[in-house]
Amino acid sequence: MNRTSSTAISRIAVAILAALFFAAFPQMSYAQxxxxxxxxxxxxxxxxxxxxxxxxxxxxxxxxxxxxxxAVLEGIDGAGKAIPRQVYTVIYDGQSHPVTGVPxxxxxxxxxxxxxxxxxxxxxxxxxxxxxxxxxxxxxKTATFMTTGVDANGQQISNVVVFEKQ
Numbered sequence: 059m060n061r062t063s064s065t066a067i068s069r070i071a072v073a074i075l076a077a078l079f080f081a082a083f084p085q086m087s088y089a090q091x092x093x094x095x096x097x098x099x100x101x102x103x104x105x106x107x108x109x110x111x112x113x114x115x116x117x118x119x120x121x122x123x124x125x126x127x128x129a130v131l132e133g134i135d136g137a138g139k140a141i142p143r144q145v146y147t148v149i150y151d152g153q154s155h156p157v158t159g160v161p162x163x164x165x166x167x168x169x170x171x172x173x174x175x176x177x178x179x180x181x182x183x184x185x186x187x188x189x190x191x192x193x194x195x196x197x198x199k200t201a202t203f204m205t206t207g208v209d210a211n212g213q214q215i216s217n218v219v220v221f222e223k224q
Contacts, residue, residue, distance in 0.1 A: 093174060093194040094120045094148060095127060098201060098221035108216045111136025118221060125149055131159075150176060161210035163187050180207065188215070199223050 100116040107113070116133025126149035135141050147155040150170040157166050163180035170176045174196065180188040188207030194200070201221045209215050 092122075092127060093198045093201070094129070095122060096120060097224040099224055100133065101220045101222050104220040106216075106218045107136075109213065113141070113219075114138060116141070120148070123147075154181060162208070180205075 096119075098118040098120070100113055102112055102114065105112065114134040114136060116131060118129055118131045120127050120129045126147065129144075129146040129148055131141075131144040131146070133141050142159040142161075144157065144159040146157050146166055148166075148168060149155055150168050152167055152169040154165040154167045157164055157180070163182045165181045166178055167181075168176050168178045171191075174194040175191065177191050178189070179186055180190075186207075188205050190203060190205035190207075192201055192203045199222060201223070203217075203219045203221070205215065205217045205219070207215060
């Protein structure tokens with residue numbers, strides 16, 4: 059076997075090993091391609107909360123988990139009180155997945171539109187209460203969540219929440 063053939067076989071072997079590795083550990087390849095993975099802080103000045111009051115601060119930490127990711131949101135509400143810790147399962151399959159810590163809804167379904175956009179539907183006891191769209195900037199530094207629907211008290215909301223990657 060000559061050196062050129064040996065090099066070609068080595069490259070093929072490396073490619074096959076890489077494919078097998080990422081097939082065995084899909085969350086590792088997913089984490090590198092999903093713009094949501096990371097730590098995000100709300101930019102209150104760029105966000106709008108209708109009817110309000112606005113959050114004072116919030117941080118979302120998103121990590122790869124199984125077939126998708128796990129998002130944890132913590133922060134301070136407009137009155138200066140800690141908001142309940144919110145935990146989301148994020149899988150872009152359009153199926154309903156549980157959410158904890160949010161009085162307005164108990165499940166979330168997410169469907170990817172493209173690499174930087176996804177639509178979501180939030181439900182409470184099986185009934186749709188909020189819908190929205192998330193758009194990520196091409197550079198991956200900003201995420202804008204646009205949500206309409208009703209809050210836990212049945213009051214209409216229309217929020218645009220801008221997160222910045224840390």
